[in-house]
Amino acid sequence: MLQINKNVSLLAPTSILLFFSMAFTTINARIGVLPLPQPVVVDIDGDPVQVGVExxxxxxxxxxxxxxxxxxxxxxxxxxxxxxxxxxxxxxxxxxxxxxxxxxxxxxxxxxxxxxxxxxxxxxxxxxxxxxxxxxxxxxxxxxxxxxxxxxxxxxxxxxxxxxxxxxxxxxxxxxxxxxxxxxxxxxxxxxxxxxxxxxxxxxxxxxxxxxxxxxxxxxxxxxxxxxxxxxxxxxx
Structure with missing residues (x-):
């Protein structure tokens, strides 16, 4: 009996983590995860290149x-x-x-x-x-x-x-x-x-x-x- 209880106590946290991982994956798939912004382009002076600027x-x-x-x-x-x-x-x-x-x-x-x-x-x-x-x-x-x-x-x-x-x-x-x-x-x-x-x-x-x-x-x-x-x-x- 003790051996069975020990196994259950070890498996339970793993099952809980797996459940939440699957849940968050499902949520992210539904709402969409925004990608991180790409690096900014800089000019020869090190200033950010701007949209609409020549x-x-x-x-x-x-x-x-x-x-x-x-x-x-x-x-x-x-x-x-x-x-x-x-x-x-x-x-x-x-x-x-x-x-x-x-x-x-x-x-x-x-x-x-x-x-x-x-x-x-x-x-x-x-x-x-x-x-x-x-x-x-x-x-x-x-x-x-x-x-x-x-x-x-x-x-x-x-x-x-x-x-x-x-x-x-x-x-x-x-x-x-x-x-x-x-x-x-x-x-x-x-x-x-x-x-x-x-x-x-x-x-x-x-x-x-x-x-x-x-x-x-x-x-x-x-x-x-x-x-x-x-x-x-x-x-x-």
Whole structure:
């Protein structure tokens, strides 16, 4: 009898813990558990990158790494819309200002841009030669180009409901904080079909000497954020 009572006393706490564990799992599944906020993206000065504020995205490697991002000739080698997103060849060229807007609602009370979060990327091309395609074109993933086996990044002024406009910012490990890469990997529901998920790199076309942005499996374009207002102030000096 004593042995039986001893076993019961040992099993009872285990059964109670198992019951509560299953109960909390059921509750969490019903109400949904909110994910922890992703890390905040910071600019070259260490300040949080803000939604709706303009930044230049430039190579983290000065000199041979090239300059910032801008609009350039499309794959047909014309300046007819849509234009391609390109990297300028010189590090003294900061490119066009870019703004970020969350695809879904941003965290309550926060305007900070965060990693691993879907954003719309919008150029401000006012006053530039590229404004023929609209003053504020949005980045867009083009259809697969079978001639070269790549997906390129272009722009548009017409947004539909598909996922071609959703881009992420990710931290790059192994190098100083403040260096990032861009990726295309839209957040979708768990039951949806698996989507394309790749980094964004620079594809150099020797036929027209243009550095176009394209999806890559190998070498992402590593960049830093420069607040546009700071760059304009320096250029004015």
């Amino acid at each position: 930044y230049h995205l430039v190579s983290y490697i000065w000199g041979a790494g090239g300059g910032g991002l801008a609009l350039g000739p499309n794959r047909n080698r014309t300046k007819i819309c849509p234009l391609s997103v390109v990297q300028l060849p010189l590090d003294t060229l900061y490119g066009l200002p870019i703004r970020f807007f969350p695809v879904n609602h941003a965290p309550v009370g926060s305007r900070a841009v965060r990693t691993s979060t879907d954003y719309l990327l919008q150029f401000n091309s006012t006053g530039s030669d590229s404004s023929i395609c609209g003053k504020e074109p949005i980045w867009k993933l083009d259809a697969f180009d079978e001639s070269v086996g790549k997906y390129f990044i272009s722009t548009t002024n017409v947004i539909t409901t598909d996922m071609a406009y959703q881009f992420k910012i990710e931290s790059v490990g192994g190098i100083p904080i403040g260096n990032y890469k861009l990726s295309y990997c839209p957040n979708v529901c768990s039951t949806c079909e698996r989507v394309l998920c790749k980094d964004i790199g620079v594809d150099w076309d020797p036929t027209d000497v243009v550095r176009r942005l394209a999806l890559t499996d190998d070498y992402p374009f590593v960049l830093v954020f420069l607040k546009a207002s700071s760059v304009e102030q320096i250029n004015a000096l």
